[in-house]
Amino acid sequence: MSSSNPITEVSPADAPERGAAGAAFGWALLASELVVLFRRRRTIAMLLAxxxxxxxxxxxxxxxxxxxSAGQGPPFLDRITQNGLFVGITALxxxxxLFLPLTIGVAAGDTIAxxxxxxxxxxxxxxxAGRVRLLLVKFAGAAAxxxxxxxxVVITGAIIGAILFPIGPVTLLSGDTISVADSVGRSLLIALYVTVSLLGLSAIGLFISTLTTVPVGAMAATIVVAVTAQILDALPQLAWLHPWLFSHYWLGFADILRQPILWDSFSDNALLQGGYILVFGALAYGRFATKDILS
Incomplete structure (x- = not known):
C-alpha cells in the first residue's frame, strides 16, 4: 500500500503560492540587506570619506x-574655477x-564571508531563501x-562646487555649450557609467567572499585584484591584455562630455562588465552551491 508524506508533498495548485511567497521573501531579504548595509558605521564612514x-x-x-593650467593635475581641474559643476567630475x-575600488572591495568582500x-x-x-537567491541579494546590495x-562623490561635488564657484552653461570637450540642466543630466550619466564600471569588481569580490570565512581577507584580496588590474593596464607591453581587464574603461566617461555623446566606450564597458558578472557569478555559484555551511 502506498503512502504519501503530507509535509513534503506539494500539489501543483500550491506551486504558484509558494513561488509568490518565495519572491516576496526575496524582496524582503533584499530590503533587509540594504538596510543593514547602509546602517553600518563602516559604510557610513566610507561614504563620508x-x-x-x-x-x-x-x-x-x-x-x-x-x-x-590645462594639463596640470587631474583632468578637468583647470575648469573648476570657470564652472563649479566640474568639481564632481574631477573628484571621480x-x-x-584607488578610493572607489577600496570601498567597493570592502563592501563586496564582506558579502558572504x-x-x-x-x-x-x-x-x-x-x-x-536558498543559495541562489542569497547570492543575487548580496550582489544587488554590492551594486547598490x-x-x-x-x-x-558627484552630488557632493556639485554642492560644494555651487557654493565656492560660479555655475553656468558648461563647455564640453567638443567645444559645444550646454545648459546647466543638461550638464546635470550628463553628470548623472557619468555616475551611471562609473557604477557600471565597478560591477565587474563587485562580482569578483562576491566570488572571493565565497572562498573564505574571513571577511578581512576577502576585502584585501578584492582590493589587490583591483590594483593589479590597473597596474597591468598601465603597461604598454601588455596592450593585448588591456581590452580584457575590467578596469580598462573606467575613465572612458569623457566621451559623455562631447556633443553628440559617443556611446562606444559606454557600450564596450557595459559588455565587458557583463562578461565579468557572468563568469564570476557562475564561479561564485559553483563554489557556494557545493560549500558546506558550518556557521
Whole structure:
C-alpha cells in the first residue's frame, strides 16, 4: 500500500503560492540587506570619506592663488574655477583609481564571508531563501553600494562646487555649450557609467567572499585584484591584455562630455562588465552551491 508524506508533498495548485511567497521573501531579504548595509558605521564612514574628496579638491582650488593650467593635475581641474559643476567630475577621476575600488572591495568582500564570520550564514539559507537567491541579494546590495558611492562623490561635488564657484552653461570637450540642466543630466550619466564600471569588481569580490570565512581577507584580496588590474593596464607591453581587464574603461566617461555623446566606450564597458558578472557569478555559484555551511 502506498503512502504519501503530507509535509513534503506539494500539489501543483500550491506551486504558484509558494513561488509568490518565495519572491516576496526575496524582496524582503533584499530590503533587509540594504538596510543593514547602509546602517553600518563602516559604510557610513566610507561614504563620508568619499564625500571629502570633492570637498578637499574644491577648497584647495579656491584657496590657491595660482591659476591652474590645462594639463596640470587631474583632468578637468583647470575648469573648476570657470564652472563649479566640474568639481564632481574631477573628484571621480581622483577617486576611481584607488578610493572607489577600496570601498567597493570592502563592501563586496564582506558579502558572504562577513555572514560566515558572524555565524549567521546558515540561518540565511533556510527555505525559502536558498543559495541562489542569497547570492543575487548580496550582489544587488554590492551594486547598490556602487551606485550610492558614485552618487556621493558627484552630488557632493556639485554642492560644494555651487557654493565656492560660479555655475553656468558648461563647455564640453567638443567645444559645444550646454545648459546647466543638461550638464546635470550628463553628470548623472557619468555616475551611471562609473557604477557600471565597478560591477565587474563587485562580482569578483562576491566570488572571493565565497572562498573564505574571513571577511578581512576577502576585502584585501578584492582590493589587490583591483590594483593589479590597473597596474597591468598601465603597461604598454601588455596592450593585448588591456581590452580584457575590467578596469580598462573606467575613465572612458569623457566621451559623455562631447556633443553628440559617443556611446562606444559606454557600450564596450557595459559588455565587458557583463562578461565579468557572468563568469564570476557562475564561479561564485559553483563554489557556494557545493560549500558546506558550518556557521
Amino acid at each position: 568619499l564625500a571629502l574628496i570633492p570637498i578637499l579638491i574644491a577648497v584647495a582650488v579656491r584657496l590657491s592663488s595660482n591659476e591652474v 577621476v581622483v577617486a576611481i583609481p 562577513g555572514e560566515a564570520g558572524l555565524g549567521t550564514l546558515r540561518y540565511l539559507l533556510v527555505a525559502p 553600494f556602487c551606485l550610492v558611492a558614485t552618487l556621493t
